[in-house]
Amino acid sequence: MTFLKDLIGNHSRLKLISVVAAVLMTAAVIVYVFTVRNRTLEYVTDNEINKTGIIGNAFYELLKDQFRMTESVAGEFGALKPQTPEEIKAAFESVGASDFMGKLRFADSEGKAYESDGREYESNVSGLTLYQDAMEGKSSVSRELMIDVSDYRLAIVFGTPVYMDGVISGAMLMYFYFDNMSEMVGALDDSEQNSFLVTDSALNILGKSGNEAIFRMNNKFDYYLRQFRYKNKVKAVDIRDRIRNNETISVYITFYSEDYLLIMVPFEETGWYMVNMKPASEIYAMRNSYTRSAIIFGALVIIVFAFMGFLSYGAASRMIELERMNARYALLDNASRSITFSCNPNSRAVDLNGAVEQTFGKEIAEMGTVNLVSLLDKLHENDQGLSKNISKAVREGAGKYDCEVRVKEADGGYGWYKLEAIIVRSKSGKVERIIGSLKNLEDQIEKEHVLKNKAETDLLTGLLNKMTMENSISDIIKRRPYSTFAFYIIDMDNFKAVNDNLGHAIGDKVLVDVANKLTLLFNEYDFIGRLGGDEFAVMLVIPENMSNYSSRLIELKAKSLCENLKETYSDDRVDVTVSASIGIAIYEKDGRSFSELYRHADLALYQSKNNGKNQFTFYTPEFEA
Numbered sequence: 001m002t003f004l005k006d007l008i009g010n011h012s013r014l015k016l017i018s019v020v021a022a023v024l025m026t027a028a029v030i031v032y033v034f035t036v037r038n039r040t041l042e043y044v045t046d047n048e049i050n051k052t053g054i055i056g057n058a059f060y061e062l063l064k065d066q067f068r069m070t071e072s073v074a075g076e077f078g079a080l081k082p083q084t085p086e087e088i089k090a091a092f093e094s095v096g097a098s099d100f101m102g103k104l105r106f107a108d109s110e111g112k113a114y115e116s117d118g119r120e121y122e123s124n125v126s127g128l129t130l131y132q133d134a135m136e137g138k139s140s141v142s143r144e145l146m147i148d149v150s151d152y153r154l155a156i157v158f159g160t161p162v163y164m165d166g167v168i169s170g171a172m173l174m175y176f177y178f179d180n181m182s183e184m185v186g187a188l189d190d191s192e193q194n195s196f197l198v199t200d201s202a203l204n205i206l207g208k209s210g211n212e213a214i215f216r217m218n219n220k221f222d223y224y225l226r227q228f229r230y231k232n233k234v235k236a237v238d239i240r241d242r243i244r245n246n247e248t249i250s251v252y253i254t255f256y257s258e259d260y261l262l263i264m265v266p267f268e269e270t271g272w273y274m275v276n277m278k279p280a281s282e283i284y285a286m287r288n289s290y291t292r293s294a295i296i297f298g299a300l301v302i303i304v305f306a307f308m309g310f311l312s313y314g315a316a317s318r319m320i321e322l323e324r325m326n327a328r329y330a331l332l333d334n335a336s337r338s339i340t341f342s343c344n345p346n347s348r349a350v351d352l353n354g355a356v357e358q359t360f361g362k363e364i365a366e367m368g369t370v371n372l373v374s375l376l377d378k379l380h381e382n383d384q385g386l387s388k389n390i391s392k393a394v395r396e397g398a399g400k401y402d403c404e405v406r407v408k409e410a411d412g413g414y415g416w417y418k419l420e421a422i423i424v425r426s427k428s429g430k431v432e433r434i435i436g437s438l439k440n441l442e443d444q445i446e447k448e449h450v451l452k453n454k455a456e457t458d459l460l461t462g463l464l465n466k467m468t469m470e471n472s473i474s475d476i477i478k479r480r481p482y483s484t485f486a487f488y489i490i491d492m493d494n495f496k497a498v499n500d501n502l503g504h505a506i507g508d509k510v511l512v513d514v515a516n517k518l519t520l521l522f523n524e525y526d527f528i529g530r531l532g533g534d535e536f537a538v539m540l541v542i543p544e545n546m547s548n549y550s551s552r553l554i555e556l557k558a559k560s561l562c563e564n565l566k567e568t569y570s571d572d573r574v575d576v577t578v579s580a581s582i583g584i585a586i587y588e589k590d591g592r593s594f595s596e597l598y599r600h601a602d603l604a605l606y607q608s609k610n611n612g613k614n615q616f617t618f619y620t621p622e623f624e625a
Helices: 002-080 085-095 129-135 178-188 221-227 236-244 280-308 313-335 356-360 362-367 372-376 386-395 442-452 466-479 495-502 504-521 544-565 594-610
Strands: 103-108 146-148 153-164 167-177 195-199 205-210 249-255 258-266 273-279 338-343 349-354 369-371 400-408 414-425 431-440 485-493 527-532 535-541 567-570 575-587 616-618
Touching: 002 085, 002 103, 002 153, 002 167, 002 178, 002 195, 002 249, 002 258, 002 273, 002 280, 002 372, 002 544, 085 103, 129 153, 129 167, 153 178, 167 178, 178 195, 178 205, 221 236, 236 249, 258 280, 273 280, 349 356, 349 372, 356 362, 362 369, 369 372, 372 386, 386 400, 386 414, 400 466, 466 485, 466 527, 466 535, 466 594, 485 504, 485 544, 485 594, 495 504, 495 567, 495 575, 504 527, 504 535, 504 544, 504 567, 535 544, 544 575, 544 616, 575 594, 594 616
Parallel strands: 575 616
Antiparallel strands: 103 167, 146 153, 153 167, 195 205, 195 273, 249 258, 258 273, 338 349, 338 431, 349 369, 400 414, 414 431, 485 535, 485 575, 527 535, 567 575
16 A cells, blocks of 8 residues: 555656646747747848848949049040030040940039030039039039939939149039939849838938839938838837937838838948838748747757657767767867858858858857858958859859858958859759858968969069969969959060160169059059060959949050050150050950960950050950951
8 A cells, every 4th residue: 555655646746747847848938939039030130231231332332433433534534635515525435424324524614514425514513512622623422412404303413523734624523313323223132022212311212123112202211201100119200310320220110001121221421321111021921930940940959858858878978979079070170260051042041060150250150040141241342242153153054163252250350261162953953052161261371472472473573473473363263263354465665765775774664663553553452463574464353343344444444554654764865755555355255264365465465566556455356367
């Protein structure tokens, strides 16, 4: 009987413990689910904010590119010194005014403005602040929309001085219209549900894309701020205060019976905003998707822990030993500063392993899985075209993609990394995953710098010699096969006359001067070398975010070379003017190797020499005849 009572007592206690455990586990699951839902919503919202910021930065960079090109064109235009309407028309044609997204006008010293076809603009612009700034030698941009009285379209206007013979003789004005802005915004995000807007400091809508119908009634964003119904006790006056303080804003609103997440990210310095109106239903759908995954993961963890509770001590010991081995492998992985990744192209979720904390910081390392957009935000601005290049490789049926990129590290600085990606496809050819690694190149880059400063350089000029140029160009083509490059061969005109009439010491000075000018005209990522004698070469590396304007940039560099390399040398008895004849070949249109690019650029150089020197020529297949 005593045995039976003990058995019943133990059974009752076991039932009680089981009930308590079940209640506690149920409570833990409920708390876990609510916590995961809230944290996931925050995560999805932060991703949208980051995406909006990336699109805003990309838009601003594209706009600044147009402004920089306007400044360059103003210099070329001034060098032509046009005075009459016919000369102004010819000058605009010469500098390629039609290449711009906006409209160019030249305003003379009296404020009379002329169209690119030579016609006089209807309104005198001398009263414009940006015209007055230009006449004082300053470039500036209108902070708000202005009306173009020729067709009453709204535009942002950029002004920069035009110099003729060293004197400010007018201003170059570039009108960037609402349609141009909308085209740029649309090119950066093709979502039909999202509504992206750009506003100026007065909240005028400068451009819009996506679901434009919801903003068709008014061109003032402040109007919509008054129409929105805000959630979570937010008021319109709070939003306006935050806009005045140039703060990033994210708030849920209702507009015409539809719920949206409103995100506003400011541009630096301008007071402008990139606005993203994303349907809340999409946000909640992403949250629910992530939450389901987290709940399934949590359930699996609970099952695993429950199962482990019944494991023997020996099995537990083996598990501990396995964990120790994994830790050792993780340390080895971190020591190599290598990250492995697996990307789902549909959800854009990226799983990270390896030296994540060492590279990106603790926050990303603890997340483990991040959104692709937040990772792309870590790239240097000149490498932002990576996603486009991988997409191109996918479209062309490639099985892998390799390149080198600069990545923003945990300390805020940028480091060089080797990206190696394998594109995994189904039997039907559909991309299922993209897997690969990101390896730190700090040691390799250091070795390359040391190598660059050894005997591979030309002793007189300090530039790369021909062999090093060939090796360096072959290497970068192999590492970045989807990038855009331009190869220039530069031959100095009349150099023999310098040696014959002024002596070899002056001849050496000419070569050193050319080397110094080339170093100033190109940046540290380009390759500059002396091929021998008075022949030089440059490999121009086009930044990823400028690939759409590569033709214009390559031509502007060539014009700048001709202008800057022309110089007169003298010994007080004889004057000799040297200039540059240039041949240009484009990768991969004109060649996919150093030898092909060199041969084709050399043929183009021959044309420049035969056509009068001091000019540049692009290679065409007709030169082979």
